[in-house]
Amino acid sequence: MQVFFVNQQPQFMPCIDIHTHIIPENMPRWSQRFGYEGFIHLEHHAPCRARMMRGKEFFREIESNCWDPEQRIRECAAHQVTMQVLSTIPVMFSYWARPADALELSRFLNDHLAEVVQRYPRHFLGLATVPLQDVGLAVKELERCRRELSLCGVQIGTNVNQLNLSEPQFHEFFAAAQDLDACIFIHPWDMMGGEHLQKYWLPWLVGMPAETARAICSLIFGGVLERFPRLRLAFAHGGGAFPATFGRIAHGFEERPDLVAVDNERHPAEYLGRFWFDSLTHDEAMLHYLIRFAGEDRVCLGSDYPFPLGERQPGKLIREAALTDAVRKKLLWSNAWHWLQGRAPAENRQQGATGQLEA
Amino acid sequence: MQVFFVNQQPQFMPCIDIHTHIIPENMPRWSQRFGYEGFIHLEHHAPCRARMMRGKEFFREIESNCWDPEQRIRECAAHQVTMQVLSTIPVMFSYWARPADALELSRFLNDHLAEVVQRYPRHFLGLATVPLQDVGLAVKELERCRRELSLCGVQIGTNVNQLNLSEPQFHEFFAAAQDLDACIFIHPWDMMGGEHLQKYWLPWLVGMPAETARAICSLIFGGVLERFPRLRLAFAHGGGAFPATFGRIAHGFEERPDLVAVDNERHPAEYLGRFWFDSLTHDEAMLHYLIRFAGEDRVCLGSDYPFPLGERQPGKLIREAALTDAVRKKLLWSNAWHWLQGRAPAENRQQGATGQLEA
Numbered sequence A, B: 001m002q003v004f005f006v007n008q009q010p011q012f013m014p015c016i017d018i019h020t021h022i023i024p025e026n027m028p029r030w031s032q033r034f035g036y037e038g039f040i041h042l043e044h045h046a047p048c049r050a051r052m053m054r055g056k057e058f059f060r061e062i063e064s065n066c067w068d069p070e071q072r073i074r075e076c077a078a079h080q081v082t083m084q085v086l087s088t089i090p091v092m093f094s095y096w097a098r099p100a101d102a103l104e105l106s107r108f109l110n111d112h113l114a115e116v117v118q119r120y121p122r123h124f125l126g127l128a129t130v131p132l133q134d135v136g137l138a139v140k141e142l143e144r145c146r147r148e149l150s151l152c153g154v155q156i157g158t159n160v161n162q163l164n165l166s167e168p169q170f171h172e173f174f175a176a177a178q179d180l181d182a183c184i185f186i187h188p189w190d191m192m193g194g195e196h197l198q199k200y201w202l203p204w205l206v207g208m209p210a211e212t213a214r215a216i217c218s219l220i221f222g223g224v225l226e227r228f229p230r231l232r233l234a235f236a237h238g239g240g241a242f243p244a245t246f247g248r249i250a251h252g253f254e255e256r257p258d259l260v261a262v263d264n265e266r267h268p269a270e271y272l273g274r275f276w277f278d279s280l281t282h283d284e285a286m287l288h289y290l291i292r293f294a295g296e297d298r299v300c301l302g303s304d305y306p307f308p309l310g311e312r313q314p315g316k317l318i319r320e321a322a323l324t325d326a327v328r329k330k331l332l333w334s335n336a337w338h339w340l341q342g343r344a345p346a347e348n349r350q351q352g353a354t355g356q357l358e359a
Helices: A030-034 A069-079 A099-119 A135-147 A168-179 A199-221 A243-255 A284-294 A316-320 A325-341 A347-351 B030-034 B069-079 B099-119 B135-147 B168-179 B199-221 B242-255 B284-294 B316-320 B325-341 B347-351
Strands: A002-005 A016-021 A040-046 A049-054 A057-063 A083-087 A124-128 A153-157 A183-187 A233-235 A276-278 A355-358 B002-005 B016-021 B040-046 B049-054 B057-063 B083-087 B124-128 B153-157 B183-187 B233-235 B276-278 B355-358
Touching: A016 A183, A016 A276, A016 A325, A030 A040, A030 A099, A069 A083, A083 A099, A083 A183, A099 A124, A099 A135, A124 A135, A135 A168, A199 A233, A199 A243, A199 B199, A199 B242, A243 A284, A243 B199, A243 B242, A243 B284, A276 A284, A284 A316, A284 B242, A284 B284, A316 A325, B016 B183, B016 B276, B016 B325, B030 B040, B030 B099, B069 B083, B083 B099, B083 B183, B099 B124, B099 B135, B124 B135, B135 B168, B199 B233, B199 B242, B242 B284, B276 B284, B284 B316, B316 B325
Parallel strands: A016 A083, A083 A124, A124 A153, A153 A183, A183 A233, A233 A276, B016 B083, B083 B124, B124 B153, B153 B183, B183 B233, B233 B276
Antiparallel strands: A002 A355, A040 A049, A049 A057, B002 B355, B040 B049, B049 B057
16 A cells, blocks of 8 residues: 655645544444344434434434545545544444454454545555454454555454453464554543443543553553564553553552562553553643653544544644644654554655655 | 641741541451451551451551551651641441441541540541441531541542442532531542452552542532532542543533533533642652642642552652742642641741641
8 A cells, every 4th residue: 555645735744643433334233133232323314414323222423524534534634634544433342242243343344444545545544443352353354454454453442341451362462463563552442430430421531541541551561562562552542541640550560569560570661652642632731741751752643533522623732732843743643654654754754745654 | 626836947847648547456356246247357467567357358468557656656757747637548438338337437447546636636637437328327427526526527438339429419428528617538449440450459550540530520520519619628649530631521521511511510620729639649740730730729748658559758759849849838738738727827827837737
């Protein structure tokens, strides 16, 4: 795959948004097909609008920018976003379903996503979804997505049916992602405390940031990066609660290694600079904190487009923050490239007004 | 109650630690007394050491500074801490127990705590514990603790048997705390996701910060401060995940008022400056962030003494941080006074080298 774009504005700065979600406009009725409830379907109840439904239960209202690539391209132009990295909506992970059914659903979503990417290669890159409830199937689907569909990587949840990502059963998946040179985007889902946090949108406002801290801690303390040092992991929502509670996490590691350092003796601070984070903090002071915490080479624009809890105008926070142009370009473009491609862009590409992305 | 201290050093700066835990050296065997398991007892298995046990299950090893006030006073002198605010260890809340039994346990703990405070009034202030599984009993015990025992306030959990603090059944408790002029310290306990987070001390490192965010969000969105505007609430661990994820929380409120603003239309930013936070961030950059976030009048030294996840040398972070002496004094002394007493200390007391605390 080769992707080109051309400078069209005097102050053009290329921009990749690594955190955007998409869903096919039309899907089989999975529950009917598989014979049990729990799957999402769309009710196209009005022009350009649909309801995501789980059986008769309303999940979320979405608009056509959730499925229509051409509308997305128009909105990207308005937002000065050059490219979007597409991933499914986490409710579609379906880790709870029978493995063969989740595989079929994942293949459908991945085929759709790859087709959008192939149709508009200047505008989109893609992350697969895989049925992690069966690691063998997940690995096969990831292989297919990398080798046949040319997707850049994969999006996974912060837990899999409440199993932490440190569990040994996931080693095979991480090994495959490393071997396939697939970047991994880790997005909170199936939030802890869910049943007791229903009011005030607390699963999204409290549970999701906690889930991301859970995933990062599990990956560090489980020694996953020691086993698979070439993994490229990026985390949604600026790393959730992790960056700001890192002092506590590190202190816990130092004071109670008998509890924390049981699978990996390396200090968690040694992993800073190894992870990528999206920029979705909704707060400039926290963005600066995140840049100091993770390094200016490890924060990438991520907007959660097209959802309202995301950044309404993707890139606005980074464009308006008190950053040097060099750092701004890293956050808008070259850090994402590095995460997606496994190497920092060549200097002339960083500096130049045209870019070329090879995948 | 009148408490005095006298300047004994040229650069003496008085210091209150609002977050310290204590337990009686000797307690009844609650499980035998009440006829069912689940309560904590101590096994004094070596000089100056004990095991906190839940039945035959080991909970935590503690040392005599957890129960011996004179050892605490010696350690305070070494740490330049003038006074400690004592509270029970959250595992003693026992919100899960039969209400009458939890009341008896609370009374025992509160009597012990008050006795320590009365014996060493220059060194200690105290927060009660109350059986919040029965709000009527909790209110009665809080009245007794304020009127008869002269404790300053009360420590409560971030949830009560997974009920959020926004639940209307707790209004009666908050009304009583306001009427009794009792400050409230909110400490995480019974952490969300517990059963799935057992490894790597994750309930302490991830669950606790999330619990504190849950409690603050519940209190804001539930409109508790609208009903009880004179409440003085302080939160442990620098507010956990709340300050750093506030951008997301506020954005969620703005974008989905249909989900978030259902009980209170006031923007969460209007509550900044209304809450106190302890300083236990383990990180100077995060301490500065917290001070900017909450206001320099709303951060108080809290160390979690005598536990290892706390600050090993209480006050060290504040003493060594790049702060003006005026702000440092606020964090070490006058902000705590304000939270405990309901008014900022008089200027002469702030400036002077002797202080007087009236409760």
